[in-house]
Amino acid sequence: MKNRFSTFDLICSVTELQKLVGMRLNQVYDIDHKTYLLRFQRTEEKQVLLIESGNRIHTTAFEWPKNVAPSGFSMKMRKHLKNKRLESLKLLGLDRIIDLQFGTGEAEYHIIVELYDRGNIVLTDKDYIILNVLRPHSDGEEVRFYVREKYPVDLAKNRSGAPTEEMLREMLAKEKPGDQLKKIFVPKLDYGPAIIEHVLMSAGFPNTCKLGKDVNIDTDLPRLVEAFKMAEQILDQALTVPSKGYLMQKKEKRPNSEEFVIANMEFHPMIQQTPDSETRVMTQHSSSTYQGFQIEEFESFAAAVDEFFSTAESNKIDLKAVQQERDALKKLENVKRDHVSRLNALEETQLQDKEKAELIIHNQEAVDAAILAIRQEIANQLSWEDIEARVKQAQRHNDPVASIIKQLKLNINHITLLLSDPFADSADNKKPSLVDVDLDLSAYANAKRYFDQKRSAAKKQQKTIQSTEKALKSAEKKTKQTLKDVQTMTNINKARKVYWFEKFYWFISSENYLVIGGRDMQQNELIVKRYLRANDVYVHADITGASSVVVKNPGTDPIPPKTLTEAGIMAVCYSVAWDAKVVTNAWWVRADQVSKTAPTGEFLTTGSFMIRGKKNFFPPCQLAMGISFLFKLEESSVVRHKDERRVRSLEEEAEETFKLLTRSGVGESHEGEGEVEVSLSGDEEEDEEEDKMKPIPEEREEEEEEDKEEEEEEKGEEEEEEGDALPPNIPRLPRCPPHTSRSLALSSEEETPH
Incomplete structure (x- = not known):
C-alpha cells in the first residue's frame, strides 16, 4: 500500500497549494509527534494544511483528533508564525523539499518540509538560520541540522531536463545485459517511478523489458528520448495546472456474505498508461477497472489524498479503539x-x-x-x-x-x-x-x-455485597464512558463549514432573520463594533450584565414585531434573570443610537455602551427557551420549503392559528349567517356555563370600573404621543393589556449607559 508522496505527487500538490498563498496562518495544532495541522484564513475563506514529516502535505476537509496540550514544536511555530501571511510556497529543486515563506523583511520566517527518507520539519528565520527542528541530525561532517545552524538550501538538487541520446547511451552502456529498463532509469533520473513507468509503456517498453534482450541500444534510443520528452511535458503541466486525483481501490467479498469491502490501495494525480495502451476516462466519483483495481476520481489531488489517508487513519484508530474497548471490558471483568x-x-x-x-x-x-x-x-x-x-x-x-x-x-x-x-x-x-x-x-x-x-x-459478606453493587455500578459507568470516548475518538468526520455567527449565541427567527447575542463582555463588544450595521437593531434586557443582542437586517425594510419580540426574549433569557427566575423587560434601539463614547468624566467598561435617545420597551418577556434541530435539505427539496419563514400579516397569523386549533381538536368551525364562531369542547364548555351562572361580586365590579378608567386615561396619553412614540421605519408593536403596559419610549434627550 502506498503511504508517502513521490516526487510527481509532491509537484502536483505544490501546484494545488498555491491557493494558500496570501492567506494568514491562524493557528497550529499537532496530531502526533510528526503530523501537524496549519489553519489558514482569508476573510471568510478557511483552509487547513496537513503536514506529515516524511510522508505527505495537502489540505484536508476532515476533523482530525488533536493533542490536548500542544507540543514544544507547535508552540515554537505559533510564537513566530501566528497571524503571518503565507508569501510563497515552492519546491527546492526535485529533492521532495518544500519551502513555505511567512512574512517579509525582518519578520520573514520559513517552514521547510522534507518528505524524503525519515523526513523533517525545520523552522528558520529570513537567513535560513534554524530556530527549531523536528528531527535534529547530521548528514556527514559538513551538513548539520541543529538549532543556530544554517539550512543548506543551496544543496537542493535542481531539475536537469530531459536526457539526450548521448546521455542515455552512456547510461545504458554501464549496465549489465538482462537488467530491467525501469530499474536502470529510476535511480538515475528525477521523474520518479510512476512517470518513468508511464512514459516507457507509452513508448512501447513494458515493465518486464530487459536490456540486451528487449532493448537494442542502437535502434531504440530515439524512442527512449521521445519518452523522456513526454516526461518533461508531464512535469511542466503538473507545475502549472492543478491535477485531478485518483484512488486505486481493491474490492474484496466477505466470506459467507454478499457484502464487499473496498480498501484504498494507492493514490495518484494521473491515470498511468496500462500495458494494453488503453487510457480510461471517467467523470467525478465514477468507477472503472484498472489492472485489477477499481478507480475513483476526485476533482483535486488533495481531495483524493485526504480521502485516502483519512480512511487509513480511521483503520488505525479503529484498531486502537478495539484494544481500548477490550482493556476497559477486561478491567470491568476483573472487578x-x-x-x-x-x-x-x-x-x-x-x-x-x-x-x-x-x-x-x-x-x-x-x-x-x-x-x-x-x-x-x-x-x-x-x-x-x-x-x-x-x-x-x-x-x-x-x-x-x-x-x-x-x-x-x-x-x-x-x-x-x-x-x-x-x-x-x-x-x-x-x-x-x-x-x-x-x-x-x-x-x-x-x-x-x-x-x-x-x-x-456473614455481616461482612452482606456489606461486601452492598459495596459490590456500588463498585460494579461505578465500574460499569466508567467503562461505558470509556467506550463512549473511544467511539468519539474513532470518528474522523468531514469538517462542516462553521459560520461566523456560530461563535455567539444565535437563532433564526420565525421570519428568517438572524439574531446573535454575546456570550461574555468581550463578545458583546465584538458584536457591536464589528457586526452592528445601519439597518440592524440592538436589543438588550433591562438588567445589568445581560447579553447584547443584534437583529441582522439584510435589507432596508423594517424588522417585524414578532422577530423583535423573539430577540427580546433571548436577551432576557441570557441574563441573570434566568437563574433568578425573575421576569424583566427588554428594549430595542436603532444602530445609530448605540455609542461607545462616554459622557465627560465617565468611563465605559468592556461590553458596555451608551444609548442615546429613546428605548423602545417590550412587554414583560417570558423566561422560555427551546431547542431545535437543523436539517440540511437536498436541492430537490428546497422548493417545497420556500417562504416557510416569511413575514406574515396579522390576518395570516390569525388564520394559521385558527387552522392549528381546529386541526388539534380544540375548537370546531361552524358557519351560519355569515359568522364564524369557535365552540369550546369538554370541560371548557362546562366551565363557561358555570361562569355565566356565578354572580359578580361588588369588589370585582369596582375593580373593573377602575381598570376601565385607567385604560381610558392611558389611551388619551398614547394618542398624544402617537406621532413620536416609534420611529417611522419600525412597525408599532402590539399594545399590551392595561395591567401590564409599560412605556414604549423614554425621553429623546436621555442618555443611558448599560
Whole structure:
C-alpha cells in the first residue's frame, strides 16, 4: 500500500497549494509527534494544511483528533508564525523539499518540509538560520541540522531536463545485459517511478523489458528520448495546472456474505498508461477497472489524498479503539471476578467456622481434656520443647487425649486438634478436620468464638455485597464512558463549514432573520463594533450584565414585531434573570443610537455602551427557551420549503392559528349567517356555563370600573404621543393589556449607559 508522496505527487500538490498563498496562518495544532495541522484564513475563506514529516502535505476537509496540550514544536511555530501571511510556497529543486515563506523583511520566517527518507520539519528565520527542528541530525561532517545552524538550501538538487541520446547511451552502456529498463532509469533520473513507468509503456517498453534482450541500444534510443520528452511535458503541466486525483481501490467479498469491502490501495494525480495502451476516462466519483483495481476520481489531488489517508487513519484508530474497548471490558471483568472471589472466600469462611464450632461441641469432653492437659504442663513450668516431647511420648502410648493433639502453637497460646464428627454416617466419608482452640477458653467458649466469627463473616459478606453493587455500578459507568470516548475518538468526520455567527449565541427567527447575542463582555463588544450595521437593531434586557443582542437586517425594510419580540426574549433569557427566575423587560434601539463614547468624566467598561435617545420597551418577556434541530435539505427539496419563514400579516397569523386549533381538536368551525364562531369542547364548555351562572361580586365590579378608567386615561396619553412614540421605519408593536403596559419610549434627550 502506498503511504508517502513521490516526487510527481509532491509537484502536483505544490501546484494545488498555491491557493494558500496570501492567506494568514491562524493557528497550529499537532496530531502526533510528526503530523501537524496549519489553519489558514482569508476573510471568510478557511483552509487547513496537513503536514506529515516524511510522508505527505495537502489540505484536508476532515476533523482530525488533536493533542490536548500542544507540543514544544507547535508552540515554537505559533510564537513566530501566528497571524503571518503565507508569501510563497515552492519546491527546492526535485529533492521532495518544500519551502513555505511567512512574512517579509525582518519578520520573514520559513517552514521547510522534507518528505524524503525519515523526513523533517525545520523552522528558520529570513537567513535560513534554524530556530527549531523536528528531527535534529547530521548528514556527514559538513551538513548539520541543529538549532543556530544554517539550512543548506543551496544543496537542493535542481531539475536537469530531459536526457539526450548521448546521455542515455552512456547510461545504458554501464549496465549489465538482462537488467530491467525501469530499474536502470529510476535511480538515475528525477521523474520518479510512476512517470518513468508511464512514459516507457507509452513508448512501447513494458515493465518486464530487459536490456540486451528487449532493448537494442542502437535502434531504440530515439524512442527512449521521445519518452523522456513526454516526461518533461508531464512535469511542466503538473507545475502549472492543478491535477485531478485518483484512488486505486481493491474490492474484496466477505466470506459467507454478499457484502464487499473496498480498501484504498494507492493514490495518484494521473491515470498511468496500462500495458494494453488503453487510457480510461471517467467523470467525478465514477468507477472503472484498472489492472485489477477499481478507480475513483476526485476533482483535486488533495481531495483524493485526504480521502485516502483519512480512511487509513480511521483503520488505525479503529484498531486502537478495539484494544481500548477490550482493556476497559477486561478491567470491568476483573472487578467482577475480584468481588466474586471475595464473596466466595467469606462464604467458605462461614462454613468452616460453623463446622469447627460443631466439631468442638460434638467432642466437648475430649477438647476440654486436651486443653486441661496442656495447661497443667505449662503450670509445671516445663519448656515448650519438653511439653511437645511429652505429648509425642503419650501419643506413642496411644493416649486418647494426646492422640487428637496435632500441633502446639504455644507462641499464640493455641493448640491444633484433629476432630471428627461422631454422628457422621460412614457413607459420608467425612474426614477429620484440624481445629485451632484457645488454651485460655473452655471447649464451649471456643465453639462460641467460632460461631461469633461466622456471624461476623456473614455481616461482612452482606456489606461486601452492598459495596459490590456500588463498585460494579461505578465500574460499569466508567467503562461505558470509556467506550463512549473511544467511539468519539474513532470518528474522523468531514469538517462542516462553521459560520461566523456560530461563535455567539444565535437563532433564526420565525421570519428568517438572524439574531446573535454575546456570550461574555468581550463578545458583546465584538458584536457591536464589528457586526452592528445601519439597518440592524440592538436589543438588550433591562438588567445589568445581560447579553447584547443584534437583529441582522439584510435589507432596508423594517424588522417585524414578532422577530423583535423573539430577540427580546433571548436577551432576557441570557441574563441573570434566568437563574433568578425573575421576569424583566427588554428594549430595542436603532444602530445609530448605540455609542461607545462616554459622557465627560465617565468611563465605559468592556461590553458596555451608551444609548442615546429613546428605548423602545417590550412587554414583560417570558423566561422560555427551546431547542431545535437543523436539517440540511437536498436541492430537490428546497422548493417545497420556500417562504416557510416569511413575514406574515396579522390576518395570516390569525388564520394559521385558527387552522392549528381546529386541526388539534380544540375548537370546531361552524358557519351560519355569515359568522364564524369557535365552540369550546369538554370541560371548557362546562366551565363557561358555570361562569355565566356565578354572580359578580361588588369588589370585582369596582375593580373593573377602575381598570376601565385607567385604560381610558392611558389611551388619551398614547394618542398624544402617537406621532413620536416609534420611529417611522419600525412597525408599532402590539399594545399590551392595561395591567401590564409599560412605556414604549423614554425621553429623546436621555442618555443611558448599560
